[in-house]
Amino acid sequence: MHNQRFADYYKAQNIVPDDEWDQLMDAFRRPLPTTFRITGSRDIAHTLGNTIQEIYVPTLNNLVFEGETIPPPTNIPWYPDDLAWQFNVSKKVLRRSPEFKKFHSFLVHETDVGNISRQEAVSMLPPLFMDVQPHHKVIDLCAAPGSKTAQLLEALHADDTSTSTSIPPGLLIANDSDSRRSHLLIHQSARLPSPAFMVTNLDASIYPVLKLPSCPHDNRRAVKKTSSQLLFDRILCDVPCSGDGTLRKNLGIWKRWQPMDGNGLHSLQTRILQRAMRMLAPDGRIVYSTCSLNPVENEAVVAAALNSNLGMFELVDVSKQLPELIRRSGLTTWSPTIDRNVNTSFGSYDAYIRSLPEDKRADTKLLETHWPPSNTEDMYLERCMRIYPHLQDTGGFFVAVFERKASHKSSNLAHVPKRVAEDSDTASHAPETKKVRLETSTQIEVAKDNIAISRVDTDTMVANPITTDGKQETIEQSQGQMTETAHGNSTLADPSFKEMPHTFLQPNDPALLTCINQLNLAPSFPSSTVLVRNPAGEPVRSFYLTNSLVKSVVQANDYTRMRLMASGTKVITKQEAARGTDAQYRVLGEGLPVVLPYIKPETIMHADFGALKVLLQSYYPLCTSFVEPFRSEMEARGPGSHVARFIAGMSSDTTLSRDLVLPLWKSNVSVSLMIDKKAKSALSLRLFGEDLTVAAREQGRKKKLAGPGAEAATADEPRNLEDDRDRENDENSVDGDAEFHE
Numbered sequence: 001m002h003n004q005r006f007a008d009y010y011k012a013q014n015i016v017p018d019d020e021w022d023q024l025m026d027a028f029r030r031p032l033p034t035t036f037r038i039t040g041s042r043d044i045a046h047t048l049g050n051t052i053q054e055i056y057v058p059t060l061n062n063l064v065f066e067g068e069t070i071p072p073p074t075n076i077p078w079y080p081d082d083l084a085w086q087f088n089v090s091k092k093v094l095r096r097s098p099e100f101k102k103f104h105s106f107l108v109h110e111t112d113v114g115n116i117s118r119q120e121a122v123s124m125l126p127p128l129f130m131d132v133q134p135h136h137k138v139i140d141l142c143a144a145p146g147s148k149t150a151q152l153l154e155a156l157h158a159d160d161t162s163t164s165t166s167i168p169p170g171l172l173i174a175n176d177s178d179s180r181r182s183h184l185l186i187h188q189s190a191r192l193p194s195p196a197f198m199v200t201n202l203d204a205s206i207y208p209v210l211k212l213p214s215c216p217h218d219n220r221r222a223v224k225k226t227s228s229q230l231l232f233d234r235i236l237c238d239v240p241c242s243g244d245g246t247l248r249k250n251l252g253i254w255k256r257w258q259p260m261d262g263n264g265l266h267s268l269q270t271r272i273l274q275r276a277m278r279m280l281a282p283d284g285r286i287v288y289s290t291c292s293l294n295p296v297e298n299e300a301v302v303a304a305a306l307n308s309n310l311g312m313f314e315l316v317d318v319s320k321q322l323p324e325l326i327r328r329s330g331l332t333t334w335s336p337t338i339d340r341n342v343n344t345s346f347g348s349y350d351a352y353i354r355s356l357p358e359d360k361r362a363d364t365k366l367l368e369t370h371w372p373p374s375n376t377e378d379m380y381l382e383r384c385m386r387i388y389p390h391l392q393d394t395g396g397f398f399v400a401v402f403e404r405k406a407s408h409k410s411s412n413l414a415h416v417p418k419r420v421a422e423d424s425d426t427a428s429h430a431p432e433t434k435k436v437r438l439e440t441s442t443q444i445e446v447a448k449d450n451i452a453i454s455r456v457d458t459d460t461m462v463a464n465p466i467t468t469d470g471k472q473e474t475i476e477q478s479q480g481q482m483t484e485t486a487h488g489n490s491t492l493a494d495p496s497f498k499e500m501p502h503t504f505l506q507p508n509d510p511a512l513l514t515c516i517n518q519l520n521l522a523p524s525f526p527s528s529t530v531l532v533r534n535p536a537g538e539p540v541r542s543f544y545l546t547n548s549l550v551k552s553v554v555q556a557n558d559y560t561r562m563r564l565m566a567s568g569t570k571v572i573t574k575q576e577a578a579r580g581t582d583a584q585y586r587v588l589g590e591g592l593p594v595v596l597p598y599i600k601p602e603t604i605m606h607a608d609f610g611a612l613k614v615l616l617q618s619y620y621p622l623c624t625s626f627v628e629p630f631r632s633e634m635e636a637r638g639p640g641s642h643v644a645r646f647i648a649g650m651s652s653d654t655t656l657s658r659d660l661v662l663p664l665w666k667s668n669v670s671v672s673l674m675i676d677k678k679a680k681s682a683l684s685l686r687l688f689g690e691d692l693t694v695a696a697r698e699q700g701r702k703k704k705l706a707g708p709g710a711e712a713a714t715a716d717e718p719r720n721l722e723d724d725r726d727r728e729n730d731e732n733s734v735d736g737d738a739e740f741h742e
């Protein structure tokens with residue numbers, strides 16, 4: 001494992017002192033520990049953390065395997081509340097040690113149901129520096145496959161309890177320019193269903209201005225008739241990068257790495273960060289991160305973005321945050337290479353340009369911003385964080401945190417003199433002005449559709465929140481447009497976008513009223529924020545729930561221009577009934593925590609562990625299989641959707657530390673637990689120490705029939721972690737967070 005160019009390039013950058021170089025390279029050659037994070041609301045997370053600490057760690061402590069002492073899993077010291085873990089054992093140990101096999105099986109099942117996320121330790125860092133609160137408007141600009149999005153969503157949902165999801169007042173937009181990967185975001189987020197969540201599929205460097213009605217809930221005519229730009233309190237730019245910080249697990253990088261990789265990404269990275277700066281609320285915060293060591297993708301991007309908004313933003317000193325995290329300061333000088341041979345001899349862009357024949361100068365792909373600017377000392381680049389593998393046995397990573405300077409915080413930039421905006425846009429340091437112009441023209445295009453553009457000049461469009469004074473657009477007109485948008489505008493901004501529109505139902509929609517009645521939902525159920533996914537707004541099958549802010553954003557913006565893939569979370573579905581009988585609505589398993597606070601308490605049945613065991617052990621147990629009083633209660637209920645609360649406590653074979661609320665479906669004589677197979681297995685394993693489910697028994701039977709050779713293919717067997725890594729390399733982000741198994 002050696003790449004001479006890598007060594008030459010990074011030695012030239014002085015990323016570590018000479019006497020640390022060998023330690024750095026040795027660390028890069030060692031396998032990366034397996035790391036994971038306990039997800040979900042604090043309550044569940046702590047229960048699971050205790051299970052690991054009190055049940056698994058003692059069995060893995062002082063483990064000797066083939067004469068060697070195996071280290072047990074340990075907490076990642078800097079991660080808050082002991083919710084992140086790491087262990088470093090070989091495949092052989094994982095396969096053959098019964099104790100580790102059991103631990104791995106537990107991890108696989110909990111990952112399947114979303115309680116655990118396998119994530120590289122360093123990849124957990126950026127969200128921790130964002131300090132997201134439930135009321136924040138947050139955007140994750142390069143979000144797929146979504147491990148950091150999940151952390152942001154958890155922070156937005158800090159008020160959730162173990163059984164019910166809060167409806168935070170803020171929102172999180174997860175965006176990715178790759179549509180296949182955007183679908184991953186929807187899939188991932190199903191693990192933490194949120195009415196405050198949206199997914200878009202856009203190029204972050206030209207992310208359009210999103211409009212927000214100033215008074216979304218007030219329809220009075222007298223209310224000020226304005227609309228404003230949606231500005232974000234927190235923005236994550238976890239940009240595409242060369243990914244050489246992931247060398248420890250993406251072993252192919254050793255062979256393919258070449259020094260120009262980062263040069264080619266610098267411009268896109270800078271434009272994404274610049275775009276984020278334009279979208280930031282006055283008191284907001286941006287976190288910029290890469291899993292690359294290359295200063296051209298890191299400090300050079302930070303410097304270029306600061307210079308293109310001269311004097312408006314500053315790097316935040318976060319050295320006191322996460323005190324146990326060992327980090328190095330950002331570089332204040334670096335030497336870009338001009339070719340594959342690691343020629344870093346040009347001290348400045350000017351010197352490089354002068355070295356080229358005159359007729360070749362226009363062809364160069366290198367920009368002035370690849371080099372350190374002359375004003376680096378004013379930027380405090382040392383406030384950026386560099387994480388190296390030898391410091392605490394992780395991958396390599398880079399994080400920078402930005403806020404507006406105090407002098408630019410108090411207003412919404414409306415007071416920024418126009419001259420400053422012009423200067424900053426045309427600053428000599430700005431990379432690729434052609435692309436910046438593209439950004440501007442896109443925004444104007446958005447504005448043309450949304451507001452009267454004639455009186456908005458390009459500078460204010462870019463730098464300021466959009467406002468109209470009502471003379472040119474009345475609130476009724478604006479709402480007219482919203483309704484049209486919500487019901488599938490015939491003049492779509494991007495007709496090539498094939499996703500279904502997001503159409504809000506009227507609270508008195510007959511189907512919605514039937515559903516509320518059938519499910520016995522309280523009057524407080526937020527029926528005004530229920531949407532369906534079809535152009536006509538027909539309540540055909542599934543109901544999604546959003547919060548009011550998401551509703552405002554959906555209604556105020558053309559969904560095709562936003563390339564809006566998802567908004568809110570699916571909570572209820574219609575179960576077609578036999579001819580002549582009414583369709584039945586049922587709460588989805590993943591939607592139950594969201595709907596639970598609105599289900600009238602008297603509707604919820606109380607049940608015990610015995611009933612739960614029966615429900616896990618067969619698909620459709622007869623009502624007569626249960627003991628009293630659950631049996632009579634179940635028999636007395638009509639067919640359809642029901643909810644059972646399994647009360648915390650102890651039985652002879654298990655302990656439930658917190659109440660568990662689960663959806664049931666009753667047909668005439670039998671009952672079924674309405675959660676998927678994987679969730680059932682995880683629950684069974686967590687509660688009863690073994691997988692009692694039908695699926696597991698069937699799998700066991702098949703395994704027996706197939707003979708001993710088939711063993712390795714069963715779901716409960718520890719997978720080959722090498723295979724996991726291969727998959728990560730192929731499918732996931734360059735910083736490669738992944739499942740424990742496929």
Ligand SMILES: C[S@@+](CC[C@H](N)C(=O)[O-])C[C@H]1O[C@@H](n2cnc3c(N)ncnc32)[C@H](O)[C@@H]1O
Nearest residue numbers: 142143144145146147148177178203204238733
């Ligand atoms: C480093 S990965 C992000 C990893 C992600 N934040 C996570 O933690 O799971 C970079 C992502 O940026 C996306 N991307 C690339 N160019 C983009 C662009 N111009 N706009 C938005 N996303 C982009 C890629 O598809 C990729 O998913």
